[in-house]
Amino acid sequence: FSSQELTQAWLERIQREDAQYNAYITLTPELALQQAAQADAQRAAGQAGRFTGLPIAHKDIFCTIGVKTSCGSKMLDNFIAPYNATLVERFNTAGAVMLGKTNMDEFAMGSSNENSYYGPVRNPWDTTRVPGGSSGGSAAAVAARLAPAATGTDTGGSIRQPAALCGITGLKPTYGRVSRYGMIAYASSLDQAGPMTRTAADAALMLQVMAGHDPRDSTSAEVAVPDYTAQLDLPLKGLRIGLPDEYFSSSLDSQIAAQIQQALRQFEALGATCKPIRLANTARCIPAYYIIAPAEASSNLSRFDGVRYGYRCEEPKDLMDLYTRSRGEGFGREVKRRIMIGTYALSAGYYDAYYRKAQQIRRLIQQDFVEALKEVDVIMGPVTPHTAFAIGEKNNDPVAMYMEDIFTLSLNLAGLPGMSIPCGQVAGLPVGLQIIGNYFAEDKLLNIAHQFQ
Numbered sequence: 001f002s003s004q005e006l007t008q009a010w011l012e013r014i015q016r017e018d019a020q021y022n023a024y025i026t027l028t029p030e031l032a033l034q035q036a037a038q039a040d041a042q043r044a045a046g047q048a049g050r051f052t053g054l055p056i057a058h059k060d061i062f063c064t065i066g067v068k069t070s071c072g073s074k075m076l077d078n079f080i081a082p083y084n085a086t087l088v089e090r091f092n093t094a095g096a097v098m099l100g101k102t103n104m105d106e107f108a109m110g111s112s113n114e115n116s117y118y119g120p121v122r123n124p125w126d127t128t129r130v131p132g133g134s135s136g137g138s139a140a141a142v143a144a145r146l147a148p149a150a151t152g153t154d155t156g157g158s159i160r161q162p163a164a165l166c167g168i169t170g171l172k173p174t175y176g177r178v179s180r181y182g183m184i185a186y187a188s189s190l191d192q193a194g195p196m197t198r199t200a201a202d203a204a205l206m207l208q209v210m211a212g213h214d215p216r217d218s219t220s221a222e223v224a225v226p227d228y229t230a231q232l233d234l235p236l237k238g239l240r241i242g243l244p245d246e247y248f249s250s251s252l253d254s255q256i257a258a259q260i261q262q263a264l265r266q267f268e269a270l271g272a273t274c275k276p277i278r279l280a281n282t283a284r285c286i287p288a289y290y291i292i293a294p295a296e297a298s299s300n301l302s303r304f305d306g307v308r309y310g311y312r313c314e315e316p317k318d319l320m321d322l323y324t325r326s327r328g329e330g331f332g333r334e335v336k337r338r339i340m341i342g343t344y345a346l347s348a349g350y351y352d353a354y355y356r357k358a359q360q361i362r363r364l365i366q367q368d369f370v371e372a373l374k375e376v377d378v379i380m381g382p383v384t385p386h387t388a389f390a391i392g393e394k395n396n397d398p399v400a401m402y403m404e405d406i407f408t409l410s411l412n413l414a415g416l417p418g419m420s421i422p423c424g425q426v427a428g429l430p431v432g433l434q435i436i437g438n439y440f441a442e443d444k445l446l447n448i449a450h451q452f453q
């Protein structure tokens with residue numbers, strides 16, 4: 001069948017099913033069919049690559065030329081991006097077809113997708129529950145078969161946590177592996193884009209398109225990109241797995257722990273050995289992250305001033321009124337909370353007490369990983385302390401919501417790659433296994449995940 005037929009089938013399925021999940025903010029059927037027609041022409045001319053004609057969805061944080069790019073916010077509800085993110089451009093060049101833009105927590109701040117201006121996303125496994133966040137729309141779309149694969153971003157867990165709660169595969173690459181150009185900034189020293197897919201093999205195909213140096217992102221790494229699919233079948237014999245004591249402590253649900261232990265037995269059967277390690281500063285990742293991320297966010301979000309682009313209030317009295325009302329009306333509750341925390345932490349007199357200290361803790365967390373990864377090849381553990389929770393359950397308790405990120409935040413602080421792969425169920429809800437590797441070891445993570453599946 002042709003890419004046009006394939007694309008048509010996916011679009012029809014989304015139109016029929018997505019009312020239940022709210023995974024998409026924008027559908028782009030005309031653009032998709034146009035891209036599919038091009039892909040079919042390329043195939044007929046014998047110029048097709050591995051990705052030609054394959055439909056995907058993009059998180060609505062990536063700028064897409066001529067298409068609304070909302071970042072889940074009222075602030076950008078009227079924003080049509082004038083250029084493509086590098087990541088979007090790379091998929092276009094590879095011949096991919098964009099089905100639409102997926103729902104997300106406003107400006108990627110959240111762990112449940114309840115902070116979206118476009119309403120919550122529902123978990124396809126149980127629609128009374130959250131899909132996780134902030135890439136909840138991408139995770140739900142892949143889990144509900146409303147997209148074969150999607151892109152996401154991860155600042156503190158936003159690829160891995162929704163992947164775990166929706167029973168799919170999510171990979172956060174090493175900081176700098178994928179260009180951030182045209183990806184709306186949340187916390188620039190932590191943000192990284194990655195694939196959300198059904199399988200590790202699909203994630204390898206996606207990462208192949210995404211990864212690589214981009215002169216337009218000064219933090220993107222000039223490190224060669226390996227052939228990710230070529231390594232998938234390597235045997236795991238001799239693999240050394242580290243199990244952090246701190247990850248298997250009392251805060252972890254015992255049934256989740258049991259699923260993870262079962263997965264570890266499988267890896268041992270494949271020839272791996274497990275040994276306990278220490279990541280002594282694990283508990284400090286939440287306070288450090290929730291200073292650093294809001295600090296960077298408060299600075300990044302200062303560009304939304306009602307003047308240059310985005311929401312502008314009605315009939316401003318003067319310039320100050322324009323700023324304050326545009327921001328007051330355009331940003332949601334959680335975004336305002338982060339801006340206030342970040343502005344406070346960076347203000348004169350408080351900088352040393354909060355921001356500097358958080359950066360010092362960040363270094364300690366990174367050193368823990370560097371030391372541990374001298375003794376083991378990868379680290380394994382849970383992605384989340386619980387399975388998917390009910391919509392509304394934690395939404396009025398920000399600290400309870402922040403605690404959900406305990407196993408994911410440290411990797412962003414350290415810049416390391418991590419993957420969430422499906423690993424059984426507890427009471428009919430999916431559980432994720434986290435695999436953490438050394439810098440630029442995405443090929444190893446994909447290999448391990450592929451052998452497990």
Ligand code: GLN
Nearest residue numbers: 108109110155156157158
């Ligand atoms: N839950 C975390 C936060 O709200 C992480 C979000 C993310 O990775 N974008 O900041």
